[in-house]
Amino acid sequence: MHSWVDGQPADNVPLKDRGLAYGDGVFETIAVKAGQPLLLDRHLQRLEEGCRRLALVVDHGLIRHEVLTFATALGDGILKLILTRGDSLRGYGINPGAPVRRILQGSAPAVYPPTHEVEGVRLFACATRLAQQPLLAGIKHLNRLEQVIARAEWQDTEHAEGLMLDMSGRVIEGIFSNLFLVRNGLLLTADLSRCGVAGVMRAEVLAQAQALGVPVAVADISIEQLQQADEVFVCNSVYGIWPVRGCAAMSWPVGPLTRKLQGIVRALLDI
Amino acid sequence: MHSWVDGQPADNVPLKDRGLAYGDGVFETIAVKAGQPLLLDRHLQRLEEGCRRLALVVDHGLIRHEVLTFATALGDGILKLILTRGDSLRGYGINPGAPVRRILQGSAPAVYPPTHEVEGVRLFACATRLAQQPLLAGIKHLNRLEQVIARAEWQDTEHAEGLMLDMSGRVIEGIFSNLFLVRNGLLLTADLSRCGVAGVMRAEVLAQAQALGVPVAVADISIEQLQQADEVFVCNSVYGIWPVRGCAAMSWPVGPLTRKLQGIVRALLDI
Numbered sequence: 001m002h003s004w005v006d007g008q009p010a011d012n013v014p015l016k017d018r019g020l021a022y023g024d025g026v027f028e029t030i031a032v033k034a035g036q037p038l039l040l041d042r043h044l045q046r047l048e049e050g051c052r053r054l055a056l057v058v059d060h061g062l063i064r065h066e067v068l069t070f071a072t073a074l075g076d077g078i079l080k081l082i083l084t085r086g087d088s089l090r091g092y093g094i095n096p097g098a099p100v101r102r103i104l105q106g107s108a109p110a111v112y113p114p115t116h117e118v119e120g121v122r123l124f125a126c127a128t129r130l131a132q133q134p135l136l137a138g139i140k141h142l143n144r145l146e147q148v149i150a151r152a153e154w155q156d157t158e159h160a161e162g163l164m165l166d167m168s169g170r171v172i173e174g175i176f177s178n179l180f181l182v183r184n185g186l187l188l189t190a191d192l193s194r195c196g197v198a199g200v201m202r203a204e205v206l207a208q209a210q211a212l213g214v215p216v217a218v219a220d221i222s223i224e225q226l227q228q229a230d231e232v233f234v235c236n237s238v239y240g241i242w243p244v245r246g247c248a249a250m251s252w253p254v255g256p257l258t259r260k261l262q263g264i265v266r267a268l269l270d271i
Numbered sequence: 272m273h274s275w276v277d278g279q280p281a282d283n284v285p286l287k288d289r290g291l292a293y294g295d296g297v298f299e300t301i302a303v304k305a306g307q308p309l310l311l312d313r314h315l316q317r318l319e320e321g322c323r324r325l326a327l328v329v330d331h332g333l334i335r336h337e338v339l340t341f342a343t344a345l346g347d348g349i350l351k352l353i354l355t356r357g358d359s360l361r362g363y364g365i366n367p368g369a370p371v372r373r374i375l376q377g378s379a380p381a382v383y384p385p386t387h388e389v390e391g392v393r394l395f396a397c398a399t400r401l402a403q404q405p406l407l408a409g410i411k412h413l414n415r416l417e418q419v420i421a422r423a424e425w426q427d428t429e430h431a432e433g434l435m436l437d438m439s440g441r442v443i444e445g446i447f448s449n450l451f452l453v454r455n456g457l458l459l460t461a462d463l464s465r466c467g468v469a470g471v472m473r474a475e476v477l478a479q480a481q482a483l484g485v486p487v488a489v490a491d492i493s494i495e496q497l498q499q500a501d502e503v504f505v506c507n508s509v510y511g512i513w514p515v516r517g518c519a520a521m522s523w524p525v526g527p528l529t530r531k532l533q534g535i536v537r538a539l540l541d542i
Contacts, residue, residue, distance in 0.1 A: 021415075093423075107360065129404075142293065
């Protein structure tokens with residue numbers, strides 16, 4: 001699979017890159033179908049918010065153009081876009097003149113067992129908790145050690161995803177997904193103002209549910225609320241929606257709202 | 272300046288490197304004098320702890336050998352050692368078979384205004400707080416966005432370092448230094464079990480003070496304790512010790528214990 005750095009074919013970055021040195025950058029993982037980057041506006045919107053938060057000055061028009069061109073060449077697969085604060089000498093200080101580095105990597109389409117979508121998945125109850133850092137919450141930055149450590153907690157194939165709580169025990173998200181629950185007709189997902197990644201599919205699911213007239217809420221979620229949920233599902237922009245059947249001693253049926261939203265987002269991904 | 276990747280001259284890493292993708296790795300910044308890496312045992316000890324914590328399997332004997340060989344060639348300067356979890360495809364999951372990547376980068380000796388050491392420095396009171404993540408606390412991992420954001424809070428040359436508190440308002444450290452205070456003859460530095468980097472010079476200062484018979488404590492530090500301190504200093508393994516004269520509205524004299532310890536660590540760095 002091909003890759004570009006700053007618009008040119010390349011498969012490496014200088015050792016001085018601040019993405020490597022400090023995880024100083026942001027990224028997006030975008031599903032591409034028939035040359036089209038899916039949910040592109042939402043991806044670029046989050047990217048823009050990440051750049052704003054980290055004071056990364058980039059030409060967002062150029063990035064959109066490169067993503068579109070790269071996706072056309074990729075055809076079907078996954079496009080990973082990384083922006084780093086370019087090169088620097090030693091030290092955390094920023095050189096405002098150093099150009100942001102644009103990295104595009106293509107890979108084959110993601111393949112998951114079809115049962116994940118049909119029958120649902122089990123979540124591993126991760127012991128790794130998410131630290132609370134409002135300055136970094138919501139954006140998809142390159143500091144992802146918590147996710148790496150959490151994903152290493154299990155090796156079996158029984159668990160398709162992990163459930164992550166924050167340091168205060170609130171239910172936040174999966175490792176590479178956001179989590180929703182349904183209770184008495186209300187669709188609920190976690191407030192991500194302290195930690196977590198505000199997923200592109202999470203935003204899409206919220207919008208689609210509102211369009212359906214389903215009441216939605218973004219709020220803190222306790223483990224008791226999760227336990228008492230009528231339906232639970234996880235989502236991301238690559239696989240869509242997976243119903244969640246269980247996590248540790250908790251279990252849930254695959255419910256009607258989950259199926260309805262799953263059909264809607266499947267149609268968005270199966271263009 | 273030259274650099275090595277896995278023992279060979281190289282100045283870049285593949286885009287698939289997990290250090291770039293997730294900040295999945297650890298690093299050390301080592302002062303080198305006359306071909307000797309200073310405080311090497313302490314650096315390698317912290318590196319080993321970082322590898323243990325992140326489950327990075329490496330040959331520590333080989334790393335020591337490479338650092339020594341690289342330092343001989345460097346002569347005088349700064350040696351930056353980065354270990355990453357090598358390459359991976361998309362996804363947080365670890366391939367236990369993928370070899371850890373060893374990166375060595377040389378740069379010129381650090382140059383700071385001599386007044387920092389002689390007259391002391393002022394600390395910028397950073398608004399950026401350190402998140403609390405015990406799984407990552409103490410080690411020098413590659414997820415350093417908090418430090419990048421904090422260092423961007425000021426551009427003047429009046430402040431040589433920043434003071435960082437944790438989310439609960441405890442006094443933790445500088446951005447690239449650890450902090451000590453002296454009160455009624457007791458030498459105190461922050462407990463780093465929730466956040467912060469356990470500096471090599473911090474360990475050395477604690478050991479040197481104990482050897483002098485100075486009572487030392489590692490404990491939580493409140494802003495009130497900092498305010499009431501008789502002496503304050505910051506330290507790292509490159510510059511040694513800088514007395515701290517002030518931070519925001521607080522000010523301190525340059526005290527005798529600071530000067531004594533400064534002389535001792537200066538001798539270690541001026542071999």
